[in-house]
Amino acid sequence: MTFTRRTLLAAAAALTMAPIAAMAQDTIKIGEINHYKRMAAFAEPYKLGIELALTEINDAGGVLGKPLEFIYRDDQGDPAEAVKIAEELMTRDGAVMLTGSILSHVGLALSSFAAEKDYLYLAAEPLADSLVWSSGNPNTFRLRASTWIQAAMLAEEAAKTDAIRYATIAPNYAYGQDAVAAFKANLKKLKPEVEFVAEQWPALFKIDAGAEVQAIERAKPDAIYNVTFGTDLAKLVREGGDRGLFDDRKVYGLLSGEPEYLEPLGDEAPEGWFVTGYPWYGFDEGTPEQAFVDAYMAATGESPKIGSLVGYLNAKSIAAAIEKAGATDTASLIAAFEGLEIPDTPIGVLSYREIDNQSTMGAYVGTLALQDGKGVMVDWTYNSPDGYMPTDEEIKAMRPAE
């Protein structure tokens, strides 16, 4: 039994190592853990974004004179599996740091693991605020803009209208609840007289859209804050559109403008919603934003998603950090990430704040419109997170590990 197991493992190792060994004997390896199967729609563009960045980095000579390489592993969306793989990547495969994850709970598990074993983990996509705040630790950095600031940007826009009565609809799990809480807190601060007259909490990806629409309509709100995404969003848009829920009401949609969610809606994209997203079709020629879109389309033949941008920035951040550190041990890398600045990215200067290890990646906000039978964001702006973050004192109070 044990003999077979060892043989199997050896064979497996040989099988996976073979192409790597052929490519380069001496590379700097990054352990990338993601839900490639469970969340293929998000993970694939993300991986393509990484690959594009890696090509650019390695064509320019790599980092510290060596090629940079990502080892991609699938965790099935299971945090325990992710922790196991992380251990293998760091102890057996020779990775110098960990990155990845879209789901917040996997991100939190990896973050706790990194702190315990003293590895560096760059959380790519998980949005949970607790990742850098209440559960934050010195070993974890996070790239994507948090739920809090995206909700704050929508709340800022909502406060400009005379709507008083709000209804919210969000998937019934941690992310949805955080997103509603953040919107409420920010909006109440800007406009104390608003009231929340209905809160709907469909189970994630199991929305009963007809019933949800009826329930919201019954509360007769002035405006709606919507956090649903994926198939839940599609069903909500269809039922709500048919039943007239969105007529004469402002709707604020977290993430609804991201190509991942907007494209499947086709010509049913809800016009007039104010959303966060990624308007890759609307950049001016000659901007770094457009250059990234062109490069991505040339390399992959597909239009970019927000995940593509995150993947690209992820690999660029890591390369910059290793260059700055001049070494690949955890302590040097952490020191390098603290206050790291990457000057030329598609979104301008990207840096990592020392106070909470959060990057300064912002978010695009704008209004949805239909063009040629497709939903697009119009009148959009790119907002940096400055001014939407809690104060430094509040953040310090939230981070127990420092």
Add this chain to the structure above:
Amino acid sequence: MAFFFAQFLTGLANASSLFLVASGLSLIFGVTRIVNFAHGSLYMLGAFIGVTLMNVLPGTVGFWAAILLTGLAVGAIGAFVEMVVLRPIYRAPELFQLVATFGVILVIQDLALMIWGAEDRMGPRAPGLRGVWRIFGEPVPKYDLVIIAITPFILFALWYLITKTRVGVLVRAATQDREMVGALGVNQAWLFTGVFALGSALAGWGGALQLPKGGADLLMDFNIIGAVFVVVVIGGMGSLPGAFIAAVLISVLNVFGVTYLPQSTLVLMFVVMAVVLIIRPYGLLGREEVAGEHGQVGAPETPIRPYGPLGQAMVAGLLLLLVVLPFFADRFMLILLIDMVVFALFAASLHFILGTGGLVSFGHAAFFGGGAYAAALLVYHLETPMEIAFLFAPFAAGLLALGIGWFCIRLSGVYFAMLTLAFSQLVWSMAYQWRDLTGGDDGLVNIWPSSWLGETTPFYYFTLAFGIGGILVLRHIIHSPFGYALRAGRDSPRQAEAMGINVKRVQHAAFAMAGVMAGLAGGIFVFSKGSVFPTELEIGASFDALIVVFLGGVKTLAGGVVGAGFMTVVEDWLTRLEYWRLLLGLVIIAVVIIAPEGIVGTLRSRWAKFRGHNEETVK
């Protein structure tokens, strides 16, 4: 009033897809006794094939033709699956097919990803049915009313087929007495294939008909399967009208739940199921299972006895190897073995009630995750020292099992399985939604062991001591008089009662012991990973344990442990590859077909044959 009526209609419209899928599952179960876990995958295939066909076929005729063709296509796929995967294993132990259908799920998931890509597809509108009609002033989508009207026709057609036609007579006869139908000269194999194809076609239609209200995505299979099982169980396994009533009940309740208890949407369905099963154990229109109906297929089991000198020497050798391993293995090998031992203890605890007790629990993760959460909560909220929190894990899980077991033990067979599933879903939804206590799906993090166990090697020995220790304790109990009483209750409850064994009490005690051991595994687990999430309580976690027990061999002593070892290694190996789900599914199906008694069972009979005396000939 108008509002209530509109809500009722919404519920009815939602019920139609659910009914179609559930009726297919119910039909398949009623005739073939297969719990087709892959039924959700057939529903997903229906949605994807439907979308594809609708994009090709134009107009109103094209839309409805696409739906019709989708059903036929999925029916054909179902027939293929039945013939290739399930037909070879009808003689395998009860519920073994479950494992095969799990393999089918994995294969279909990867094939669907390959064929249709990762992006969600929004369903096309039904031509001419865009928009709403107003009923008492409330807007009701036109398509909702159309599918509300279609469903009773399908119910009627199925009812006619089953009760009025010759095929139906044969199908019903096969439900009652399979062997007699065979004796009368009916080709059972084709009857089964036909029923499986029809059930699959119904799932396909369910997937295609819901397209204008939703779409096709790769998570559909798991998203519907829970609800479908609930409907089938509430209605009574095998009853079509029961499935209809249950689908309507669940859907309408859910609509009102959305309005009045918006936070409860996850748990409501399973509460209804638990209540129905406690009041009416066989579902609304189900029949009580005749004792022995599912009877043990194949030869009766030979009595268990302790390993002979050779077996003992091999186990001792293996243990010795595990003990000296840290001196030459790398760190990750130890990590992998920790995972393996934890999983093996979890599987062994399920195997204990399943193999020896004949109690197939579909919700065993409640005790594994329950134990993990119990320890984690103490550490997280009360900063309890790791050692005390760890000991609390099996204790809390045992209490939980004692409570849940009190309700479940009264049932048997599939209904027992389903009630355990309902309770584990209740536990899961509590962990998922009671955020102040459990952190919801953000889980509880930073639950690391004390510093003396912080390094991998000490934790490895810690795991060996408690994990292997737990497994040995379970084995010891199986060989004790208590174990024999448990077995007697499984094989012949009446005779066991006549001998003075209180079968239900013995089973209840065994259930609690299994809970204790699963909780112990959960305790080790939480400190090895440093965190716990509701994932550990999900249906999937329960099924992982079930699958390895069946894969290892139910009617063996080492089944759970060997199955867990096999699965951990194969998964660890395959997940490195791009299409690992496809490969894993194929591996599972291959093992199922080659080794229908499970890995250990098959090895044992090979060994017996090799030794020249075949114990299985004792008939």
